[in-house]
Amino acid sequence: MQEKVKEYYGKTIKNTSDLKTSACCSADALPLHVRAALKEIDNEILDKFYGCGSPIPYAIDGSVILDLGSGTGRDVYVASKLVGEKGRVIGVDMTDEQLEVARRHVGSQMERFGFLEPNVEFHKGYIEDLKPLGIKDNSVDIVISNCVINLSQDKKAVFSEIFRVLKEGGEFYFSDVFSDRRLPTHLQKDPVFVGECLGGALYIEDFRRMLRELGCLDYRVVTSRKLSLDDPKMEEMAGDISFYSMTIRAFKLNTLEDICENYGQTAKYLGTIAESRDSFTLDDHHIFTVGEAVVVCGNTASMLEETRYSDHFEVTGDRSVHSGKFPCDCNDAEIKTETKSSGCC
Ligand SMILES: C[S@@+](CC[C@H](N)C(=O)[O-])C[C@H]1O[C@@H](n2cnc3c(N)ncnc32)[C@H](O)[C@@H]1O
Structure with a gap:
């Protein structure tokens, strides 16, 4: 399945308009600070944006940020502008074609932002295991991710890595696709359903359980939007299942209680x-x-x-x-x- 996902984002789709549903395509009203930063980002990066929300929180100046599944780098570059030269943004993705676009723009984006040294780096790797990339325990202020975790075959490993690398008091702020029930196996394995960020959508109650097992007893929903499946065949396949794009925040805090x-x-x-x-x-x-x-x-x-x-x-x-x-x-x-x-x- 991972190879199929690589093929989908590396070869099958070329830009946002190739997507068959609104799942990976954000319709969230963007906050002003994000809109301002986007004006300084190259069109090629913007045209290859496959996110489903806007996971850029406030007050990130000077922070160390990790973007899981950074694609062609839209959110990395927005964060780069907002953390400023004293901050740092690390992007991780497994697909060569996505990384190639992201890396090719580092020099020109830093010039646009007026930064003397790059504050971004893009790593090829898997979000289920960040250790080979040298991302240490308690080293990151904020983990962000935009429409990626649904694509992972081992979501618990991803969440476990997030809470390993976050500093105490650090924030996990992400947008992803959730469902109102567990999906039948044939939909979980359908390559287009998976590629379009639906097949791996997390049932919201299983997400809650997973975080609890990892010691995160409280998380908060920031925004939630029901997705429309604009393709009649996919709509028929989905039947009664509803999908939602949600932006969620959670913190690494050992003082949180279960209620x-x-x-x-x-x-x-x-x-x-x-x-x-x-x-x-x-x-x-x-x-x-x-x-x-x-x-x-x-x-x-x-x-x-x-x-x-x-x-x-x-x-x-x-x-x-x-x-x-x-x-x-x-x-x-x-x-x-x-x-x-x-x-x-
Ligand atoms: C829907 S796209 C979103 C890309 C980017 N966040 C954006 O907003 O444009 C999903 C991205 O996640 C990457 N990806 C999926 N599963 C991954 C995994 N297990 N490890 C690393 N990258 C992964 C894909 O290569 C692809 O670039």
């Missing part, structure tokens, strides 16, 4: 993230308006005060006084068909 607990804590956004001064979106039901203290569960408090976001939030309280279960579950694994702007937290 939200109430310690009477509050969090206030200070308005200090340049790309988003008026508000900060943690997930689909936590949009923090600048200056407003919001009651949060222990897990949300940890995500804001034990990560790089701590400079941008004032979090009150600690875990010394427990008031029982938090009134709602922020780690709601259910598939949501649209982004909500407010919630019970």
Whole structure:
């Protein structure tokens, strides 16, 4: 199957318009900071973009970022511009043709950004095993990935590598295709279904289980969009199965609990993230308006005060006084068909 995926991205499809569904083609409204960076990226890279979201979080200046399945490098170059010369972005992909395009543009992209030294590197390798590439334990601030993990035959190995290489407090921010049920074997093995990022889509509850087994007890859905299968044959093959492009964030934090607990804590956004001064979106039901203290569960408090976001939030309280279960579950694994702007937290 891995060879078929290589062939699909290396030889079968040449650019975004060759895709048969909207699965690998992002329709997310892009954040302003990403849109601005995209203006400086070569058309050849943009034409060969096969992502399904925009996994570029805020406040990444100076960070070390790892992009799993970097393709022709669109997200690597966007991140390169945003982390600046003091940051570093590492792209990993297994397909020669994709890497060739990505690498050929390093010099011209650095020139466009005005960087004296390249802050990007592209490695040929497999996202299931990053050790041969020299990516060390606890060495990366943020792992990103755009429509790739669904293609892996060993997703647990991928998630395990992510939590190995992330620093404590580091963030895993990715866009991928999820399904509302487990797929039958014939669809899991259909080369076009797989190539189009559907055959390997993770059933959302299995994703939750996998992360829990690896010790990540809480993750957050940032956006969720139902995919349309624009090809009648594929639509018929899919039957009742629904597919979603979701952007998800998770943190490497050993303080997270399996359900939200109430310690009477509050969090206030200070308005200090340049790309988003008026508000900060943690997930689909936590949009923090600048200056407003919001009651949060222990897990949300940890995500804001034990990560790089701590400079941008004032979090009150600690875990010394427990008031029982938090009134709602922020780690709601259910598939949501649209982004909500407010919630019970
Ligand atoms: C749908 S494309 C997305 C590429 C890129 N992220 C983008 O947004 O344009 C999937 C990419 O993942 C790569 N890929 C798939 N499985 C992989 C694996 N197990 N290890 C490394 N790369 C992989 C493919 O070669 C391809 O370039």
